[in-house]
Amino acid sequence: MSNRPIAIDLFSGCGGMSLGLEAAGFDIAASVEIDPIHCLVHHYNFPYGVTICQDISQLSSQELLNSITHKGFNRNIDLIAGGPPCQGFSQIGKRQLDDPRNQLVFEYLRIVSEVKPKYFIFENVPGMATGKHQHFLNELITEFAKSDYSVVQPIKVLDASLYGAPQKRKRLILIGYRKDLPKPKYPAYTHGDNNLQPLNTVSSAIGDLSNISVFIGDDWGIDAQKLDYSQFRENFAIDQQGKYSLCHQRVVDNIVWGHIGSMHTEKSIKRFKQTLPSDIEKVSRFFKLAPDGISNTLRAGTASNRGAYTAPRPIHYQIPRCISVREAARLHTFPDWFQFHRTIWHGFREIGNAVIPLLAKSLGEEIIKCLNVDLLSIKIKKLAVVDSSILSYNMRQASAFWQVPSDVIPKRTRLKI
Template identity: 60%
Template structure:
């Protein structure tokens, strides 16, 4: 058997990119994430990965390389992936990478320069490629070329719905290849068949959603067939190369909000595929795609959940598990037990099925036959970690709980 190639996930969140890369055949050896709660969710889902909770500007590449040496006996990294937040452009005439608001992009570049992986994947919002922002993108590409990488051109903005996701979600992707390796290509799209909202979540509509608690659902009540095979509790279909998790045979996360009678009436009157006038929530169409799922605000901005779509046949907003399905997370993947954290994790995540296609392009460039790769069964992690608040999560990681700004409660 061929050893699985090694990947590092920067700005990892709960693990959308990590999951896609694992599904492509990688082992995600190290992940870096700033949010302590997201870090716990990543640790739960990827117990074999060394998850670092902290500000990337304080993370030394030597720490990452030491972990690789300890676990694998070498420091060769096949791929680094991540999407550093960008804060737009600064004043004309100023190099935008020097703008403090774009410091996270600089840290990403620093990690690539110091670790020198064979490949990198840089993902970001499509707006970075338009207007005055494009100047910033050109600077980033020039920097990558200056540290020994060729960036695949022309640069592409990929829509996850063209790669099997039942959601319209566009991301700018840079694929970089070290000058001494074969260049990786953009993955081919699959426009022959669009996966619809109904195909993704219709089996869940037969089960009443939970509001104040989450007892879970037996998989016997769900239908893992057709396009839904990939959501199975046992890694299969698109996720067949994933390691098997030691989890309960239960599907968690079919949890949603309690709506007022007035909201329920408005939701019921709204035609599928249109926006409900008062809430401005989009009502899903069973034969269409989900609109782009957003993360909502951080704690210091009021901890607001982003607008969630209305279910196409039930007058309520979608549940965490339905959102996860529309984002292509399988049912074995776990999220924080609260609605706010759970939806924030999904909205911030890279769509795993797109990440798998990107990782697959690198696997192809590496010349690896995925049939030679093996998976294993992972150790179980304490489930109560998924219910920790920010203070508990910060204590777990040994960091101050003021790192993530506290929620401002308005009087």
């Protein structure tokens, strides 16, 4: 039986929030995600918890708790985390939680109010804290209060680069706590100005991968012994070190996957060469990374049914090509043992949609303090091996694995360029 506090990750994607919370000392008892391929990746990386591939609006709290009990966890949930998409902002004066486009925010609120965790973390786009959107935010806080939850004030937008990520990525964070429990704090910045640690740079994260050509088509993997896990890159080591030392032990084969890229035309390569670091290439509009700078925000791209094949990717600072999936993962602070789907499109989509794990870890650590968890005593398990073939499943295969309809996510249409 685990002695770790228990967390649930809603709208989990591939597991960026889950990873950060596990690194802080939590067990991820359950995740809920509608995309079957994202669910496979989460299941592969967190096999000890239950992965629920379902529309959250069709999931009852009782079903969620029963599935956790079936996995051997108790039903006393310490934390619920997640970032539900929200799009609808009606006129001021109208109840915006009733807007159908905000249904997923309402479902997040429902699960929290019914499960009654000790704490919750709500993350979303920074724009929710500005302008007319503030009305929606205030409405949400009022609804949480009706369920006996307070929200830490003032609400903050946090930049992941100030918590160690070599990427500028801002997210609105709400930290909620049951009114009978200690009030948590927002995590203090660890990097930046004012005598803090210097920002981690692009080259400090991906410099050792620069000497290894990206794989085109098939991913042959890299022997981890060829990589340099010194200084900041210690955190990405294949055998769980540094910031991820409290994570459960995954059985790895010392092969690093995901250093895959696209075939560029000679014209593109020439333009990439001519673009200066920190500038935007004029035709593709891709940002070129600077070795001593931080990455721009990595995006997931448009939805599959809107024609996107891969998300816009930065240009490498040294080599005239876009970064690989593994390089993007490093810039997002995923360690090399964390696995993604084996294709470029799904891999970048998973990374671009994910919460930055080091930011999630900093948030989780503040909740751990309030729970009075002794981190020196928590158990680290050796996890069961999961068949890696599921990381190559297409949508039809993934849907069959979870026994859900194959059209739950609209099919992709490729752009002709």
